[in-house]
Amino acid sequence: MLPTLKSQMARLGLSVGDVASADFDRAFELGVRQFQQDRGILCDGVLGPETFSELEQARFQLGDRVLRFDPVRVLTGDDVVRLQTQLAGLGFYPGRIDSEYAALTEAAVKELQMSLGTKVDGVTGPQTLRGLAAIDRNQDTGNLFALQERARVAASGTSLVGRTFVIEAATTVVDFETLPMTEEQSELERQVTSDIANRLVGRLEAIGAGAILLEGDAAEVNRADGLGASAVITVTADVSKSKDANGIATFYFGHERKSDLNSPTGQKLAELIQGEVVARTGMLDCRTHARTWSSLKRLKTPKIHVVTGYLTNEDDRDRLQDPNIRDSIADGIAVGLQRLYILEDKDPQTGTLSLEEIKAFG
Known part of the structure; x- marks a missing residue:
């Protein structure tokens, strides 16, 4: 099994050592780890379910196989990502770039086929790909989903x-099964993040928003x-082998090397909340x-x-x-949520907006 995986990863341009060896060596x-980092997943060097899933996704490039919508077993892969990206750039595909050849992708392909004057069957085969290549001038016309999300x-x-x-609170051991967390750390995370989440829910409800709290395995x-x-908003805490690792970070759906995959709302919200929380805690x-x-x-x-x-850091824990x-x-999280909806010319400086001032936007 490992030689097959090594061969596949080597074809992706990754250095894996002796391809013929069955040893899981350094x-x-x-x-x-390089593959995990490139794919934007948990970088732990473990061949877990998410890594296997991403390896499967990376097997195909656009044109390697015929793509069609199967409601029972939806096709996924990097070839679908490439297709969705090109269709979005041309204005045919309004959805998220999610690598799934589902009904929305099929509808976009049919619209493309109608514009090409070819058979309208929603199947992406050689003829459709030739037509797509002929009209795609590799111009960055924008991601339609991103534009609609902003609008x-x-x-x-x-x-x-x-x-x-x-x-959501205390979901770390649920979302990241390979992250080593002791029973004591897991319980502390549950206590801390659940308390923060409850405080956040109280603030949002006081403002007049609806807030639904889901914890741990109850997260649907x-x-x-x-x-x-x-x-x-998922409130979590982290652990590390290094006791020096410390600080606050936020994560959103996207890829740091492929910005066209990013959720613009998620990215903006992450930036706002990160700035507000750091400014208010000094972490x-x-x-x-x-x-x-x-999970994203x-x-x-x-x-x-x-x-x-x-x-695992004494200062952070305290x-x-x-x-x-x-x-x-x-x-900070409540204020970050509010700032997402404020027009830029009226957006206050980070760390200055109060909860009372939030109510004024109602």
Whole structure:
């Protein structure tokens, strides 16, 4: 099995050592880590389910196989990503670049085929690809989904009143099964993040927004989509082998090397919340990052992970156990949510907007 995986990864341009060897050696581990980093997933050197899934995704390039919509077994892969990206750039595909050849992608292909004057069957074969290549001049005409997402935010008004937000807490061991966390750390994360999430829910409800709290295993994958939620905020904490690792970071759906995959709303919200929380807590700014984690891409609703600190760092741990810091984190997230909907020319300076002032936008 390993020689096959090594051969596949070598074809992707990764250095994996001796391709014929069945040994999981250091060279192969580094190759796995490089692949994970390139794909924007948890970089742990472990061949877990998400890594296997991404390897499967990377098997095909556009043109390697015929693509068609199968509602029972939906085709996924890098070839679908490339197709969706080209269709979005031409204005045919209005959805998220999610690598799934589902009904929306099929409809976009049919629209393309109609414009080409070819057989309209929703199947992407050689003829459709030739037609696509003929009209795609590799011009960056914009991601239609991104443009529509921005337009929805701009047109939805400035108030949080009446909006619904899903708040998740203590999901680290659920979303990242390969992340080593002791029972004690898991319990501490549950206590800290659940408390922050409850404080955030209280603030949002006081403003007039709807806030639904989901914790740990109770977090339902498609709940936010079904509710028509404006955003999902996941409050988590991290651990590290290094006791020096510390600070706050936020993550959103996307790829740091392929910006056309990014959720613009998720990216903007992550940046706003990151800035507000850092300004209010004084904790180290570990910045915002695009990731294709399954916990982020499985929803159509914009979602971000707020990593509030490292439980393995003494200073972070002490801060997170301070109710005042947890208050500040909840304040920062609430203010970041509000700032997402404020027009740029009226957007206040980071760290200055109060909860009372938020109510004024209602």
